[in-house]
Amino acid sequence: MVRRYTQEHTFRHPWGRVTSACWRKYTDPENRSRLSHILEVDTIDRKLDSSHGKLLTKRAITVNAPGPWWLQRIVGETVCHCVEDSTVDAANKSMEIVTRNVTLKDFVSVEEKCWYSPHPQNPDWTVLRQETSISCHTLSALASMAEKIEQRCVEKFQQNSAKGREVMEHVCAYLEAEANGIGVRV
Template structure:
């Protein structure tokens, strides 16, 4: 059974600032103590399509496996490797991130999609963030009865980490706002 969880958030910052903050979220050193579940982030590719002018980025993200302790015990590891792909279309002012785990797929599949777009009511200064997370824990025969509870616990962790990520994004947006004010943008 696949569980889908959707969250929506409004950043009271322009789209350009929010998308810049998204790229910096994992790389700013001061965020390491907040995003403790992120162990490592490496950029695999970054290119601009010459025809569409869209920016395509792929990053490898290693995270502390946020699943319930008993699932970590069964799978025998507490880290998970993920691939995050990003498409930025500056012309339409749209940014979509998709993250999927590439390890532990025998036990769990997680896909997270985040879409950033200008807010329809205030497009110049607000940005809408829609996040959808799909979780599918593949139960072992002995665990079939608790797979749903495990998915729920995993979802609770996702919600917690999402809130922490938004907090970091807000802080970076404020920093970027102050930085642009200093140089007169």
């Protein structure tokens, strides 16, 4: 069974600032304590399409493995490695990010797609559209347990993506302060 859900959020900041915040969200030291489930983020590939103004990036993201501690004990892993592919199209003001897990795939598959684009009614705002799909692969005898784990995964992901949006708002606020010449980070 696959669980899918979509979320939408409007940032009251322009697209350029919001996408700048995307790059800083995991890497600025002041956000690390708020996103404690993210252990490490590394850029492993980056290509600039200089004729069309497109930036393609691949990042490796290490997160705490989803699920309760006893499941981590069974699986034998406490961390999960993910890959994030993103395309920024500066000319058309769009950013698309797709994140998938590359380890623990025998147990769970998660795919998250995010799109950032200017708000259709207000060009100074930005809309984030997010689609997440999660499925657990377990023996059919354990289907009911798998379903509970899936539900827990979904709840955890929703909590984490809410935290992620809070951090994005925070980064946008200090980028705005910097742009206005107030060099203070709160």
